[in-house]
Amino acid sequence: MIKNVNPLVLTNARIIDPANGVDEAGAVFVQDGNIVAAGADALNQGAPEGAKTIDCNGAVVAPGLIDMGVSVGEPGAEHRETLESASRAAAIGGVTTILTSPNTDPVIDDPALVDFMLRRARDTAIVNVHPMAALTKGLAGKDMSEIGLLKEAGAIAFSNDRLPITNSSVLVRLLTYARDFDALVVHQAQDKDLAGSGVMNAGLRASWLGLGGIPRESEFVAIERDMRLVAMAKGKYHARLISCPQSAEAIQKAKDEGLNVTAGISINHLTLNENDIGPYRTFHKMSPPLRTEDDRQAMVEALANGTIDIIMSDHNPQDVETKRHPFAEAEDGALGLETMLGAGMRLVLNEDISLSKLLATMTCNPADRLGLPAGRLSKGAPADLIIFDPQKPWIVEKEKIRSRSKNTPFEDETLTGRVLTTIVAGGILDHDAI
Amino acid sequence: MRVIAPSTLLPSGIHSMGVEVFTDMREGLKGCDIVMMLRLQRERMSGAFVPSVREYFRYHGLDSEKLSYAKPDALVMHPGPMNRGVEISAEVADGPQSLIREQVEMGVAIRMAVLEALAQNLPDNV
Numbered sequence: 028m029i030k031n032v033n034p035l036v037l038t039n040a041r042i043i044d045p046a047n048g049v050d051e052a053g054a055v056f057v058q059d060g061n062i063v064a065a066g067a068d069a070l071n072q073g074a075p076e077g078a079k080t081i082d083c084n085g086a087v088v089a090p091g092l093i094d095m096g097v098s099v100g101e102p103g104a105e106h107r108e109t110l111e112s113a114s115r116a117a118a119i120g121g122v123t124t125i126l127t128s129p130n131t132d133p134v135i136d137d138p139a140l141v142d143f144m145l146r147r148a149r150d151t152a153i154v155n156v157h158p159m160a161a162l163t164k165g166l167a168g169k170d171m172s173e174i175g176l177l178k179e180a181g182a183i184a185f186s187n188d189r190l191p192i193t194n195s196s197v198l199v200r201l202l203t204y205a206r207d208f209d210a211l212v213v214h215q216a217q218d219k220d221l222a223g224s225g226v227m228n229a230g231l232r233a234s235w236l237g238l239g240g241i242p243r244e245s246e247f248v249a250i251e252r253d254m255r256l257v258a259m260a261k262g263k264y265h266a267r268l269i270s271c272p273q274s275a276e277a278i279q280k281a282k283d284e285g286l287n288v289t290a291g292i293s294i295n296h297l298t299l300n301e302n303d304i305g306p307y308r309t310f311h312k313m314s315p316p317l318r319t320e321d322d323r324q325a326m327v328e329a330l331a332n333g334t335i336d337i338i339m340s341d342h343n344p345q346d347v348e349t350k351r352h353p354f355a356e357a358e359d360g361a362l363g364l365e366t367m368l369g370a371g372m373r374l375v376l377n378e379d380i381s382l383s384k385l386l387a388t389m390t391c392n393p394a395d396r397l398g399l400p401a402g403r404l405s406k407g408a409p410a411d412l413i414i415f416d417p418q419k420p421w422i423v424e425k426e427k428i429r430s431r432s433k434n435t436p437f438e439d440e441t442l443t444g445r446v447l448t449t450i451v452a453g454g455i456l457d458h459d460a461i
Numbered sequence: 462m463r464v465i466a467p468s469t470l471l472p473s474g475i476h477s478m479g480v481e482v483f484t485d486m487r488e489g490l491k492g493c494d495i496v497m498m499l500r501l502q503r504e505r506m507s508g509a510f511v512p513s514v515r516e517y518f519r520y521h522g523l524d525s526e527k528l529s530y531a532k533p534d535a536l537v538m539h540p541g542p543m544n545r546g547v548e549i550s551a552e553v554a555d556g557p558q559s560l561i562r563e564q565v566e567m568g569v570a571i572r573m574a575v576l577e578a579l580a581q582n583l584p585d586n587v
Contacts, residue, residue: 170509173516200509203468207484 030060031454045387046403091123091411096339103132114152121446202262216249293341309357344432369442465489
């Protein structure tokens with residue numbers, strides 16, 4: 028991002044900076060695209076001459092969100108989403124850094140394609156973009172990709188997107204090889220044979236709907252395997268998205284053993300359950316599938332107790348061509364960039380977790396895992412910020428969605444908590460103009 | 462004595478064999494007197510121990526830049542056959558620090574001597 032060097036002062040704010048344990052009334056002072064000071068004492072030396080001042084009227088100022096799971100249609104499916112449209116959706120949702128999935132056409136498995144993503148992002152995106160590269164060539168799960176060269180080209184992490192690596196030998200070699208480059212392996216664990224041809228969570232609900240089920244075992248058996256492989260390779264592993272409590276238990280056990288493991292979850296699996304599928308709503312078809320209300324509550328608890336580290340949107344734009352089908356034939360995936368924080372606020376309003384904790388899982392936790400300086404209001408950190416009203420209700424209207432696709436599972440729902448202003452590298456992104 | 466290789470090519474238990482182990486070539490070469498390269502068996506490429514020839518050469522191929530981390534008069538050896546552009550650059554293989562041609566020549570003499578010594582000690586009935 029090109030930095031906006033002009034001084035900027037945000038006053039009359041509630042500063043929430045989870046990385047530094049700050050939740051207090053104060054101000055933020057920004058210059059040269061970086062944070063100069065944040066908190067109650069930020070303006071002790073007075074605001075500089077000529078600084079632009081924004082009165083936040085008591086709203087929250089927090090670090091901009093970092094989203095580890097964003098599918099952009101570019102390259103290859105620009106009719107669904109581009110880096111430009113995804114970045115506008117991100118800005119509206121308060122997401123100032125996105126990690127793009129390598130599951131594009133062509134797959135991001137060559138250093139030249141990482142370079143392409145970075146250049147396209149530089150030229151078209153209004154938030155920070157870090158491409159993830161494919162773990163295996165063509166995402167085929169067989170031959171490892173050029174982790175060293177891809178990382179040098181700018182790949183921030185390595186993922187096989189939603190496609191699990193079933194061959195344990197391939198995965199253990201990847202974890203071993205990636206270790207030499209201190210590269211993070213992001214893996215969606217699933218036993219494909221156990222998942223079979225299922226299309227939603229296995230159980231009573233699936234039986235009533237007459238749909239094939241995907242058992243929890245297909246996830247946690249694979250997570251348990253992955254933990255053993257991480258122990259064997261001493262690798263650096265992030266579970267891309269877990270959806271059931273048994274997976275969380277396996278992750279926590281691995282953490283207790285001292286393995287270098289973290290876990291993510293999508294906002295959907297924290298705020299929705301299989302009942303939301305209702306009469307075969309394909310916008311609620313996801314991989315892994317939405318689970319039961321008991322599972323959802325267990326995942327919220329795993330988030331609250333720190334077993335789950337990172338919330339992502341799992342933003343996956345799909346259009347009518349892929350969604351307007353019978354449930355079993357429709358594509359998986361839902362939008363998430365614009366609604367992640369608003370949906371997450373449901374957990375705060377329900378007093379499941381504090382606002383500071385929610386923000387930690389979307390700011391400093393992913394930043395720390397990825398080695399990014401963003402996600403905090405420390406002196407010298409990039410001035411990626413949101414001004415956020417946690418009490419403001421808004422309705423998710425299809426017409427106002429910035430994403431090129433419209434497959435939100437929150438359509439026409441009221442969310443509480445709205446990002447008012449997004450600031451990237453010291454530059455103010457006016458939401459009315461996005 | 463040091464061994465340098467990507468982790469996927471290191472034998473298990475190497476750490477207890479009395480050598481210092483490195484995965485970063487520049488780190489491992491610092492201050493070395495002699496660098497003995499080993500052939501990367503191309504047939505292993507498809508076995509996915511390393512992702513590609515170009516990546517292997519980039520991080521583990523001996524070129525003059527990496528060799529500059531060893532002592533200025535360090536000698537370069539290789540048992541052959543060499544894959545120029547895979548584990549060693551042509552510049553280094555044929556350069557002034559290379560002992561490889563002599564090494565290969567001596568290798569022939571040693572093999573001849575070994576065969577001769579064995580042949581002289583064969584039992585009479587063979």
